[in-house]
Amino acid sequence: MKQTEIINIFTKKTLGLTFVLTAAAFAFAQEKVSISGTVVSKNNQPVPYASVSFSNKENKLFSDATLTDEKGQYTLDIVPGNYDITIEAIDYKKGLVNKQISTAGNIGALSIEPEASSTNLKTADIQGVTITVQATKPYKVELDKKTYDPSQDIVSKGGNLQDVLSNVPSVSVDTDGTVSMRGNSNVKFLINGKPSSLLGIDDGANALQSIPADQIERIEVITNPSSKFEASGTAGILNIILKKDKKIGFNGSVTGTIGYLPRTNLNTNLSWRKGNWTWFLNGGGGYQRNQSTTKNSTIQKKNDINALNVNNFPFTQSSIQDGKTKREGDNYNLNAGLTHDFSDKTSINLSGMIRSFNNDQNALNTYNEIEYRTTTHLDTNGDLIEDGPRTIENLNRTRNSIGNNKNFATQIDFGLDQKIGDNGQLFTVSGSYQTNKSDGYNVITQNTFNTTTQITEKNLINNVNTNSKTNTFIGKADYELPIGEKSKFEAGARYDYNKNTYDYLVTESNGGNPFTTRYDFTSNTVYSESILGIYAQYKSKIGEKFAYQVGLRSELSKIDIDFQNYDQNQNLVNSSVNKNYTKFFPSVFLSYDIAKNNQILINYSRRINRPRAFSLIPFMSFDDDRNYFRGNPNLNPTYENSFEVGYNLSNKKITFNPTLYFKKSEDEQNRYQYVDETGAVNTIPFNVGTETNYGLDLNGTYDPFKWWKMMLSADLYGYKNTGSFNLFPDNPETLNDFSGSGFSYRIRFNNTFKPTKNLSFQLQGFYRAAEKTAMNNRKSMYGLDLGLSQTIWNGNGTIGFNIRDIFNTRKMRNYANNAQFTREMEMQWQPRQFALSFTYRFKQGEKVDTKPKIKKDINSNTSGEDDQQGPM
Known part of the structure; x- marks a missing residue:
């Protein structure tokens, strides 16, 4: 792309935001x-x-x-x-x-x-068991979480949430945007301590890319949450805290970014504190283009048509797929709110969020296929009889998909903090209402050319329309009662209600014929979920070194799914699934102070992995007719028992935080795969067997010199799966065995150098070793990033430059081998990128509000709305 084209994009997409987002800077004068x-x-x-x-x-x-x-x-x-x-x-x-x-x-x-x-x-006289590192460290370790500060992440300057998460200890991000913690992708995302419509209905890569890095104050990694947190998310919780400056007076910053593949962003963070009032505004938007590539090679193992095929129809023997997808779109977001202290005992907070993105997509897939062909008919007994000899034919297919997806999300939060008496009693209540609406369409054109007969066999056009919306309400109340100087009792309740509606319509035209409905793909689904959680926990100390916290949470879950689709005779079929269950989730946290800045931590919790909505809804996506995924409404939750033993050490130059962990799950969710009569690979989730995970999560920093800082994050883990499943019991060839074990590791290493007072540069590298899972052998992957930062104008301005994936090696490669087929896949979500950013800060001095608060408000909570704390 030419330089002038990039400049034109930047001007067109973001320049107009400057006047809107900085107008507040001139609002107050006296x-x-x-x-x-x-x-x-x-x-x-x-x-x-x-x-x-x-x-x-x-x-x-x-x-x-x-x-x-x-x-x-x-x-x-x-x-x-x-x-x-x-x-x-x-x-x-x-x-x-x-x-x-x-x-x-x-x-x-x-x-x-x-x-x-x-x-x-x-x-x-203050007693505590929380260990924190110096403010200059990129992350700090506390009893119940790790907190990552993205302000020192030079590589992610001008990027988005997905870029920041790629550098967070204990967290991994795949090339398709899938986030995992210690190898487990069942991560619970929170924004300012609660589920948020900002992350979209499916928590996909688009949502992660729509939150700018410049608006993130910190990210809290909670690998083993206590009973005070909701029990969902067996991998743990990632709590993203957005910025809300606490400085007195009017303060703010504006950041503009331009990069390639074309990326332009303009974001601002503004705050104003006067007396008992605090206002804040974070907003921005921009334009981004990315390009992903996919390669698939699928080979069925046997030539016997009756050996593997479920319905005894002709099927594809081998297929080589080469795909390229280009995406571009705009995204905008606004987060604003206020806090008012009525008195030393009463405080309220109110905030609202808006986010929208509009993405265009152009995907082209080419296939080179070899098919076995034969003519068949059914005899009077219903048996399949071959009429003619089998032939081998070569087919070249192209499948071009052009579409658009629009998403708009809103969120309104309210909170009240009330101090009771003078001994530290506190009552808090909060509510959140969220909406998320997504509309999309795709026009898919497919051409098939038989290179053997030199005949064009099919010209198909499909229109795919998707409409989904979500309404969410969250209500929460908490009570804290200090008991003496070393103990505290906490209790509370929380109610979550979600209603998701999905409409999916596919129409088809062959050549010049009119469009007709593809009833096998058209469906309507209403998914509703309500969860009532009640918890109580007690924390205290025995002597000066030993502290403990015990808690119990109960959750009543009610899930209703109403599903409408069509049978093979085009008759409307209504079906419903109703689930209602109550479970208990205990947690225990123990700590012992060996010496100053040396501490051993032991904890246990029980967690639940509720199936996501798309895993329960039994409709199939039409995007790729060689790979289908459909949900399973009979899918049940997975329950997990999690144990951790950790050690914390910190001094002026070194922080060292190793954690041993062991997790065992029941009714593990695995994805069953089989080949249908068309040769397409179908994937359906089922509850199969158990899974055991164990490992060493190691994080540390070392500052050998004032101008050189290092950070290491490593996860060495093993796993063992048991169980098998067969969707077609009469055909032993379709059995999927999920049993297996293995060992793998991930390493991330950051070096930050500061050769002068105002210049810094950073090198970040990672390596993810090969791993064998129940269905796939994942190959190793590595990458290297570079970032530079130059401060100007007496600290009021910063120029940043970064290159992500310097050697263009961040590609996901998998190899699958089962009784039916072998498949080799390679995917790259986006190629090498670079970005140039400029940040300007305007402020009224460095005056920080140190007035004691009743409780941190909804947008500045240290550990989110569910203020999880360990022993005092």
């Missing part, structure tokens, strides 16, 4: 005076990093706050008026004075007294 002062202790010693809040008695909008520097001094621009000044600092009592401020200048020293305690220092 005549102010500059004041200064100091904060000192009772013996006249300076108090560094103290919070000084100025509350205007006539107009709360003129209130402001700041922090003292290391010498106890501060400066602030403020509107003249009468102010109540509150001074707060760790280890000191709160101070309160009143001053009339009319002119600029020094307002003198403000004095505060030390906090009275057994050690005369409040911080020395």
Whole structure:
């Protein structure tokens, strides 16, 4: 693509957003005076990093706050008026004075007294078991999770959520966008602590690519959640926290990105805090193009037509598929909200999100096939009789699909935090309503040419229309009761309701004939799910080193599926599936402090993997007539028992966090595959046998020099599967044996270099070893990324450049071998890419809000709305 074309795309797709997203930067202006002062202790010693809040008695909008520097001094621009000044600092009592401020200048020293305690220092009396690393580290380890900071990920600058997840410890992203943790793809995604319509109906790659990296504050990796979390997601939980700046005054940043394959983005993060009010706005959009390639080689093992074919029809002997798909589209998102503190005990928060994307797709697949042909008829007994000799014929087919998919999602959240009494009791309630609507169409043109007879055999045109929508409601209430200084009791309830509607229509025309309905693919489905969860947990300490937390969660699940399709006589068939079950999910967390910054952690939890909606809905996609997938409405949940033993070590230069884990599941969901009468491979999920996973998850950092930082993430894991299944018991050749075992590993290694104060560059490499699963032998894969970052304009601007997949090696390759066929597949979701980004930050100093809060609001929760904590 020419340089001018890229510039034109950037101008057309994103330049207009600049005026909309930065207009708020000029919304607030008032005549102010500059004041200064100091904060000192009772013996006249300076108090560094103290919070000084100025509350205007006539107009709360003129209130402001700041922090003292290391010498106890501060400066602030403020509107003249009468102010109540509150001074707060760790280890000191709160101070309160009143001053009339009319002119600029020094307002003198403000004095505060030390906090009275057994050690005369409040911080020395605080007990805890949470281990965190220094703020300069890319991730920190806590009792119940790992937290990844994407701000130090230079490679992902200007990218999206999928790019960021590729570098998160314990997380892997396949080339098709499938996310897994420790080899398990049953990951539960949360946005700000709750399921979100931002991630779409199917949590696919399009949704991951629609959330810009610049809007992500951190990602929390929770591999073994406690009973306070919902029980779904046997792999664990990924909680994506979006940015909401906590600095006083008006602050923000704007980031623009341009890249190739063409990618343009413009995103902004704005916040304004005055007095008891906080507003924030994150928004942006852009244009992206990608190109994926697929190669499939399928060979049936026997030439005997009656040996393998289920219905004894002629079938394809071998097929070589070569496909290329081009996608391009726009995406836009907006996340805005506010928080208001009515008093020291009551706070509310309200936020809303909107996301949309519009994607065009052009997919071309070519097939070179060898078919056995014969003429047959049914005799009076219903047996198949061959009329003529079998022949071998070569066919060349092309299948071109041109389509569009539009998606629009909304979400509204509300929360109330109420402190009860003065001993730390807290009651919180929150609600969320979400919608997601997706409309798509594809026009598929298929031509078949017989190279043996030199005759064009088929010219087919198919129209595929899909419409789906989801409505979700989440209501939640929690209560916390401190018991003494070392214990806490927590309890709560949560209700989730989801209603999904899917309409699928396929029509067909052969040559110049009118379009007729393909009744074998047309269907309508209504899927509804309601889950009521109730939990209670207790945490405490025994002595100074041992802490524990025990919890129990109960979930009542109700799932209803109403399915309409057509039989072979084109008669409408209605069917329904109803599931209703109640299960219990205990959790136990233990910790022991060996020494300072050395800790052993042991935990256990029971989890559930509920089948996703598309795994239960029994309609088939028409996108690829050589590969069909359809759901199984009789699919049951998988239950898993998970154990972990971890160790944490941290000091100035090193953090070291190895974790041994063991998981065993019941009624494991496996995908059964067979070849139908047309030669297509059909895939259906079934509950088959058990699965055992065990391994060592190792994460660590090492800073050999101030200018060189290293991060290592490795997962060495083994697995064992048992069970077998046959959809056609009369044909032993169609038996799928899911039994097997193996061992594999993944390694990711990051190096960040800072040769000068303002220049940084980063090298990220990964290697994923080969792995044998129940149905596939996955081959090894590796890749290398490069990123550079240059700070300019006294830290207010940053120029970033990155190259992802430098050697163009990020390709997924699988080999399948069963009684019916062998298949070799290679897929590359997108080729090598590079991007150039520029970030500009505008702010009112570095004033951070340190005022104690009742509870972190819905968008700044440390561990999401379900504030999972281990022993105190």
